[in-house]
Amino acid sequence: MGFSDTKQTKRVCSHDNMTLYSFVAVAAGFGFLLFIRILYVVLQCGKQIRQKSTKSYSTLIVLGSGKCGHTAEMLNLLSLLEKDRFSPRFYIAAATDNMSLQKARVMENLINNTGEKSGDSAKYMQIYRSREVGQSYITSVGTTLYAIAHALLLMIQLRPQVIICNGPGTCIPLCGIAFVFKVIGIRWSSIFYVESIARVRRLSLSGLLLYKLRMADQFFVQWPQLKKQYPRAEYVGCLM
Amino acid sequence: MGEGGSDDGFSRELSKRTVFVTVGTTSFDKLVMAADTDQVKRELRNKGYTHLVIQMGRGSYIPQKNDGEDGSLVVDYFTFSPSIADHLKASSLVISHAGSGSIFETLRLGKPLVVVVNEDLMDNHQIELAEELAERKHLYCARPQTLSKTIANMDVESLLPYVPGDATPVVKHINRFLGFPED
Incomplete structure (x- = not known):
């Protein structure tokens, strides 16, 4: 037994x-x-879309903090984009920043007046920032988690096909989520990053992260010194 | 007498050469303090400037107002104004903080520019832009403590005009990447 x-x-x-x-x-x-x-x-990442495209892409535009000139640079670029190709356009700015969205609205209204059809193709929203200037690092853990959750919610709603950003920290969680969406097949998106004109010799933290992690499909710099250091970047000269 | 007086006022208006100091949206007390020193005001007067207008932002240092009756520089200040652009346009020389917005707005107006770098800022990438544009002779770059020397040694005629940049190459890249036909 x-x-x-x-x-x-x-x-x-x-x-x-x-x-x-x-x-x-x-x-x-x-x-x-x-x-x-x-x-x-x-x-x-970085591979061109091969087939000729005639439709329009839903586009997420991450605006700056309003102070550092990011917004002015971005709107300067957007004023040249063909609006019927990049539609609808979602403008996102930090919740503490009222100026940037205001400026974007002014630009969009200007397009309307010049006769190009823009209609309701522009939407404006705000996002929580993971860390305000001067906030302590301990409390920023909680706010960071909250900011990521909020970014995820927004991204699930919007699922943009094109993301254009130029530096403010708020673009990092958004681009990270876009990357996850690509991996699990929710949405394939193209990310364009334009480093600010204020960066001559060193990339910003956001720029460095997107470059090193190869998350941006095209990475533009405005000074030749940066192109030398970061060969995968595209040198396009000063935008301002 | 009255006629002579208005004539005098008219010629004074004609020869009015204003220096506009701007610190942007925050504060930069060291720049306001530097602009308010006797050395800087003396050098500006030597260069033929008649008025000094200081936008001091959120700073706590209050510069001394002066109506210029003794023939010295007329000094005035304010904290913020929605019409910074008008002040820039009306000036003959701009002394600015190193923010890219102020720098390019001034350069586009073709005004001579002295950029004063704030060395107390933590992440001080602003120095890069000011120094690069100074190297290309579009502006002068100074520190608060070297401002009077920079003004004494500067020759605004030797500055090169800044040709505004263009975002078209980026737009072309984006369009090509997404497969839109070029036109």
Whole structure:
């Protein structure tokens, strides 16, 4: 009796091991597939869209903090974009920044007046910032989580096909979420990053992150010194 | 007498050469303090400037007003104004903080510009832009403590006009990337 008992427990044990092994194997396989998928997304980054496009792309525009001139640079660029190709346009600015969206509205209204049809294709929204200037680092953990949750909610609603940003920190969670959307196949988007004209010799933190993590499809710099240091960047001369 | 007086006022209006100091949306007390020193005011007077208008922002240092009756520089100040552009247009020389907005707005108006860098800022990338544009002879770059020397040694005629940039290359890149036909 005792003999068969131990035999049985052994069998149960090996059965347990089996489920564990198969579980590990499935997890490893899943991890491997995820790795391949991430690799694919990263390698696909920066590849031009091949087919000729005639439709329009929903576009997310991340505006600056209002103070550092980011917004002026962005609106200067947007005024040249063909509005029927980039439609609808979602403007996002920090919740503490009222100036930027105001300026964007003024620009959009100007387009309307010049006869180009813009209609209701522009929408304006605000996003919580992970850290205000001067905020302590301890409290910024909570606000960062809150800001990421808010960014995720917005991105699920908007699912933009094109993202244009030029530096403010709010673009990092948005671009990160866009990357995750690409990996899990929710939405494929193209990210364009324009480093601010104020950056001559060193990239901003946002710029450095997007460049190093290869998240921006096209990375524009306005000074030749930066092109030398970051060869994957595109030198386009001063925009202002 | 009355006629002579208005004539005098007219010629004074004609020869009015204003220096506009701007600190932008925050505060930069060291710049306001530097602009308010006797050395800086003396150098500005030597260069033929007649008026000094200081936009002091949120700063706590209050400069001394002066009506210029003794033939010295007329000094006036204010904190903020919605019409900074008008002040820039009306000036003959601009002394500005290193914010890119102020710099390019002034350069586009073709006004001689001295940029004073705030060395107390934590992430001070602003120096890069001011120094690069100074190297290209579009403006003069100074520190608060070197402002009077910069003004004494500057020759605004030797500054090169800034040709405004153009965002068209970026727009072309984006369009090509997304597969839109070029036109």
